[in-house]
Amino acid sequence: MSATARLYRVIGNDRSGNVPAGSVTGVAVVRKVGLFQLQDVLRSRWLTLYGLFFAALAEGLLRFGGGTSQALVGLTQVVLLVVPLVGIVFGTMYLYSAREYIELLLTQPVRRDQLFGGLYLGLIAPLVAAFVVGVSLPFLIRGVPPDAAGSLATMLTAGIFLTLVFAGLAFPIAIRNEERARGLALSLGVWLGLTVVYDAIILLLLEVAIDYPMELPALIAALVNPVDLARILLLLQFDVAALMGYTGAVFERFFGSVLGGLVAFGVLTLWTIAPFALGRCWFRRKDF
Amino acid sequence: MEPLITILGLRKSFGRLDVLRGIDLAIDRGIVTAVVGHNGSGKTTLIKTILGLVRPDSGIVQFDGRVVNGEATYRNQVGYMPQAVRFPDNLTALDLFKMLEDLRGRSAANRERLIERFRLGPELSKPLRTLSGGTRQKVSAVTAFMFQPELLILDEPTAGLDPVSSSILKDMIEEERRQGRTILLTSHIMSEIEELSDRVVFLQDGRIRYEGNVATLRIATGEANLERAIAQMMEEAA
Numbered sequence: 001m002s003a004t005a006r007l008y009r010v011i012g013n014d015r016s017g018n019v020p021a022g023s024v025t026g027v028a029v030v031r032k033v034g035l036f037q038l039q040d041v042l043r044s045r046w047l048t049l050y051g052l053f054f055a056a057l058a059e060g061l062l063r064f065g066g067g068t069s070q071a072l073v074g075l076t077q078v079v080l081l082v083v084p085l086v087g088i089v090f091g092t093m094y095l096y097s098a099r100e101y102i103e104l105l106l107t108q109p110v111r112r113d114q115l116f117g118g119l120y121l122g123l124i125a126p127l128v129a130a131f132v133v134g135v136s137l138p139f140l141i142r143g144v145p146p147d148a149a150g151s152l153a154t155m156l157t158a159g160i161f162l163t164l165v166f167a168g169l170a171f172p173i174a175i176r177n178e179e180r181a182r183g184l185a186l187s188l189g190v191w192l193g194l195t196v197v198y199d200a201i202i203l204l205l206l207e208v209a210i211d212y213p214m215e216l217p218a219l220i221a222a223l224v225n226p227v228d229l230a231r232i233l234l235l236l237q238f239d240v241a242a243l244m245g246y247t248g249a250v251f252e253r254f255f256g257s258v259l260g261g262l263v264a265f266g267v268l269t270l271w272t273i274a275p276f277a278l279g280r281c282w283f284r285r286k287d288f
Numbered sequence: 289m290e291p292l293i294t295i296l297g298l299r300k301s302f303g304r305l306d307v308l309r310g311i312d313l314a315i316d317r318g319i320v321t322a323v324v325g326h327n328g329s330g331k332t333t334l335i336k337t338i339l340g341l342v343r344p345d346s347g348i349v350q351f352d353g354r355v356v357n358g359e360a361t362y363r364n365q366v367g368y369m370p371q372a373v374r375f376p377d378n379l380t381a382l383d384l385f386k387m388l389e390d391l392r393g394r395s396a397a398n399r400e401r402l403i404e405r406f407r408l409g410p411e412l413s414k415p416l417r418t419l420s421g422g423t424r425q426k427v428s429a430v431t432a433f434m435f436q437p438e439l440l441i442l443d444e445p446t447a448g449l450d451p452v453s454s455s456i457l458k459d460m461i462e463e464e465r466r467q468g469r470t471i472l473l474t475s476h477i478m479s480e481i482e483e484l485s486d487r488v489v490f491l492q493d494g495r496i497r498y499e500g501n502v503a504t505l506r507i508a509t510g511e512a513n514l515e516r517a518i519a520q521m522m523e524e525a526a
Binding site for chain 1: 302336339340341342343358360361362363364366368370374375376377378387388390391392393
């Protein structure tokens with residue numbers, strides 16, 4: 001065997017496709033990085049607080065707000081604001097604090113896409129778990145009436161989507177901005193823009209353009225914003241048109257409940273993939 | 289024998305700053321190659337490109353005849369000591385060593401010996417952020433040497449070390465060399481380079497200004513020691 005061939009075997013580059021002893025497969029790396037980061041996230045108190053917050057809120061609404069359905073409607077507004085906020089801000093902080101770890105791992109036999117996958121799972125999984133456990137625990141303890149089970153499931157789905165979208169957005173933001181303060185400011189800006197400012201601008205436009213047919217623009221506006229989509233998903237389920245706002249009402253009239261739900265679901269999936277793909281692409285090209 | 293690392297037409301710029309402007313370089317097996325140059329001459333960027341931390345704008349890096357482009361397995365055979373050591377906050381040195389062993393899927397045969405040599409025993413279970421800069425540097429040395437890699441990349445390895453640790457590290461470099469390993473290092477201390485290296489690469493403004501054996505450089509510049517020889521070249525360059 002030539003010296004080069006021997007070295008290839010040692011490095012694990014041998015082209016036969018066998019994984020030599022002493023090398024770790026890609027999936028294993030993703031899992032290891034994910035588990036390691038998961039431990040780090042679990043150690044921080046923020047995550048526990050986040051879960052407890054939803055548990056306390058759901059418990060309070062159940063206790064003082066009447067039935068299961070009312071409690072879920074009450075939760076909606078908070079979920080639509082808090083889940084995106086925590087997802088994007090916690091996510092950005094997580095990535096800045098993992099910087100040394102990332103730099104260290106990149107000097108090891110770890111591919112960048114594997115490292116990215118591990119970082120993504122290590123952030124998303126605990127956030128989703130805290131949200132799901134926090135919200136559903138008070139309902140499950142009391143027992144969920146059959147007619148409210150669908151609503152609870154929709155609430156959890158919407159919250160998981162919002163976590164995926166906003167914690168996902170933390171990746172391109174933190175990867176592109178070296179400065180922590182700048183990254184955090186940008187995260188807050190994106191959150192404020194998509195949750196509050198966006199709706200205000202739409203309302204303003206509707207007000208200004210009151211004499212023109214605004215159904216289609218309003219429909220497009222609702223389709224573009226993940227928070228609007230999550231709201232529509234929830235309110236279609238709850239069937240409370242009064243809370244739906246103009247875009248939601250147009251949406252329902254245009255698509256109807258079932259198709260509307262499917263469309264919202266589809267676009268939210270795109271919104272989940274986009275930040276992941278963009279972050280991964282930038283991460284692969286980044287200089288450390 | 290074919291060089292361990294072959295670099296062809298390597299270019300990299302950060303924004304408007306051209307850091308590497310066409311580097312062609314072969315790093316031979318089993319010897320110590322020192323990269324010298326002013327601050328900002330591109331030494332660290334060159335090293336980080338070899339490691340894959342910095343992605344080149346153009347040009348290629350080959351490790352053992354294979355082009356390195358987003359490839360990771362070759363780093364199984366590389367140990368790296370960065371210039372500015374940065375470790376995850378809450379980790380202890382022991383956690384760190386275990387994590388690296390876990391990632392590489394093998395145990396580091398040399399670990400205990402290195403820990404003993406640097407007298408790191410009492411520091412192993414303290415969080416890395418509480419350790420002094422010099423101690424962290426030693427931990428970093430252990431991570432670089434413990435897998436007995438084919439290639440050691442050491443970016444100013446002795447900067448920040450006390451004289452005792454510095455000479456221990458130099459002994460370690462010497463031993464690795466004797467065992468036929470390839471070492472690439474940077475340093476500003478010329479006596480150290482003279483002591484350790486076989487070959488010198490002088491970088492200036494992102495280009496290689498001189499490349500040759502330490503002995504030849506002394507003769508070429510007509511200076512008796514390397515410090516003066518390099519200083520003379522740097523002055524000519526400036």
